[in-house]
Amino acid sequence: xxxxxxxxxxxxxxxxxxxxxxxxxxxxxxxxxxxxxxxxxxxxxxxxxxxxxxxxxxxxxxxxxxxxxxxxxxxxxxxxxxxxxxxxxxxxxxxxxxxxxxxxxxxxxxxx
Amino acid sequence: xxxxxxxxxxxxxxxxxxxxxxxxxxxxxxxxxxxxxxxxxxxxxxxxxxxxxxxxxxxxxxxxxxxxxxxxxxxxxxxxxxxxxxxxxxxxxxxxxxxxxxxxxxxxxxxxxxx
Numbered sequence: 329x330x331x332x333x334x335x336x337x338x339x340x341x342x343x344x345x346x347x348x349x350x351x352x353x354x355x356x357x358x359x360x361x362x363x364x365x366x367x368x369x370x371x372x373x374x375x376x377x378x379x380x381x382x383x384x385x386x387x388x389x390x391x392x393x394x395x396x397x398x399x400x401x402x403x404x405x406x407x408x409x410x411x412x413x414x415x416x417x418x419x420x421x422x423x424x425x426x427x428x429x430x431x432x433x434x435x436x437x438x439x440x
Numbered sequence: 441x442x443x444x445x446x447x448x449x450x451x452x453x454x455x456x457x458x459x460x461x462x463x464x465x466x467x468x469x470x471x472x473x474x475x476x477x478x479x480x481x482x483x484x485x486x487x488x489x490x491x492x493x494x495x496x497x498x499x500x501x502x503x504x505x506x507x508x509x510x511x512x513x514x515x516x517x518x519x520x521x522x523x524x525x526x527x528x529x530x531x532x533x534x535x536x537x538x539x540x541x542x543x544x545x546x547x548x549x550x551x552x553x554x555x
Contacts, residue, residue, distance in 0.1 A: 331482070361543060370531050370546030371483075378551070416482065428544065432482035 334417050334431030341407055342439050344360050349434040350401040359420040360400040361428070362391050366413045373401070374415075397422070416440035442466075442491050444547035446532050451523055452553045461517045461550045465534030473544060474507060475493060475531040513525065523555045 332351045341347060351360070359378055363371035375386050377393035377400060384391055390403045395434070404411055417431040449475050452458050463473050468476045468546040474486040482543055485499045489509040500506070504522075509515040 363546075368548070370533070370548050373543050373545065377542050410466045428485070430485075 331417060332429055332431040335432055336434060337432070338435040338437070340437045340439065343407060343409060345407050346413070347404040347407055347436060349351055349415060349417075349418070350399060351431045352399040353419060353421075353429070354398070355398075356397040356422045358397065358417035358422045358431075359395050359419045359422045360391070360422050362389075363416045363418060363434070364402070364413050365416065365437060371416055404436075407436075407438050409440050412436055444532055444534050444545055446530075446550050448536070448550060450551045450553075452555060455524060455554055456521055458518065459522055459552065461519075461530050461532075462536040463515045463532030463534075463547060465515070465518070465532070466545055466554070467484045467513075468539050469534035469545075470512060471535045471544075472509060473533040473535075474517050475533065476501075477529045477531055477549070478487065479528075484523070486517070505525065519552075522552075524554045527552055527554045 332353050334351045342373055361376050362374045364374050365371040374389055375384050375391040378383055380393055380396045382393040383392050388405045394402055414433040414435050418428040418431045444466055447462045450533055451459055470487040470491055475483045475485055477483055487494055487497055487507050490510050492509045504520045507517045529549040531546055531549045533546045535544045
């Protein structure tokens with residue numbers, strides 16, 4: 329099935345550094361969602377975006393809905409050890425609004 | 441309930457046996473989804489329910505997989521004659537409604553191991 333292109337696949341950073349990851353699609357999306365999954369748990373919704381150009385923050389996390397409607401990015405500022413996990417983007421295709429399309433995830437490791 | 445719950449949390453079964461996985465969605469959520477996640481992989485969509493109806497079963501990997509939902513609440517995913525490639529974490533999610541922008545909330549998953 330269709331998947332989003334999510335990058336990078338993995339990151340290993342030092343505590344305190346900023347992190348940036350993104351998702352791209354070949355088709356237009358009308359919703360972008362960012363999730364985080366901790367080991368042994370289900371994904372947890374971090375940020376939801378509904379309008380092109382929308383910029384939304386949740387604590388140290390900031391996400392934007394690209395103006396072309398084909399991409400989204402997630403930034404984490406001043407990373408801390410508990411940011412470790414897998415971050416997934418997901419979107420609803422404008423032409424098929426009946427299921428979420430998922431990226432393969434960005435695995436983040438933080439060195440204290 | 442406060443969140444999506446799934447049971448069992450872990451299941452080890454022998455190849456060829458049938459298994460049933462259960463999902464209790466958030467109270468009041470009409471849409472329910474099943475996903476499969478293999479080790480280190482993303483989420484593979486299996487099936488969704490709007491109420492008790494499953495309009496799209498195209499994500500089910502084979503006819504050994506089936507799912508039902510009763511009373512617009514609890515759902516059961518059944519895998520018959522399990523194979524080793526069925527080993528994965530099976531995640532359930534629910535959302536308020538099956539429409540644009542209604543975010544999905546996930547349970548902790550059931551880790552299935554087929555030996």
